[in-house]
Amino acid sequence: MSATFHDQVIAILPKLRVQALALTRNRAAAEDLVQDAVCNALSAQNSFIPGTNFPAWMHRILRNRFISNLRKRRDTTDIDDLPASAFATEAPHEDRLALKDLSKAMNRLPVDQREALVMVVVQGMSYEALAEATGCAVGTAKSRVFRARRQLETWLTGEAPDSAEGRAIAARASALSRSLDARLAEAARNERRA
The missing domain is CATH 1.10.1740.10 (RNA polymerase sigma factor, region 2, helix turn helix motif)
Incomplete structure (x- = not known):
């Protein structure tokens, strides 16, 4: 054993x-x-x-x-940005700025939502495993990830997704988010191999 x-x-x-x-x-x-x-x-x-x-x-x-x-x-130290070494490829300037904004927005999330988002999106953990790891119900785990994504979308777009312009910005943010999800997942895979 x-x-x-x-x-x-x-x-x-x-x-x-x-x-x-x-x-x-x-x-x-x-x-x-x-x-x-x-x-x-x-x-x-x-x-x-x-x-x-x-x-x-x-x-x-x-x-x-x-x-x-x-x-x-009763206190933690903040970081300004994710280290560049966490990403598999060098991001263009616009992507680096978006990553910086994303990092700042993620740091603003409540700890339980940030943890849930990282465990599901970056680590690929199932909602069931997240619920077990954090000691909550599966519905609560799903809700934390949903609320974190929704809050990040609102902060990053600067507008509520109800307006036409807000929906267009949200669509661009969503595309960027998928790109970032892929990069973060790749970084996690590279770290596992290391």
Whole structure:
């Protein structure tokens, strides 16, 4: 069991790093959070039931550790932008500006919505696995992702999508969002391979 457990821990590290960065918005704090979560998991490996959802178990440990740390400190450090190394290809200037706007908007989202969006969009986690990892109902998980996407759309377009101009801007933002989703997913895949 021990070798299999350790293999699973190693395999999930890239996803834990992405989740930790989404929660802390600080690379150093994210690495510390992942390290703490892995230490907690290793010390509690006897409580893991083989055959159950290991990724959800690990994400839950990481999230609980983050909450515990928040209660101790009550503040986090913001980052201004995602590092360029997180993307597989160099983005044109317009895309870099859009990524900067997206990063700022994501930092404004409530932690639960930002976490849900990253876990579903970037990591490709199912709503069921997200619900299990965050300790909420599947409907709540879906709602968090929906509200996060809707709020980002509103902030990034600067208009409510009810007007004709707002719908046109929302369509362009949606196309950019799909492009960014693809780049973020590619970055996550590259990190898993590394």
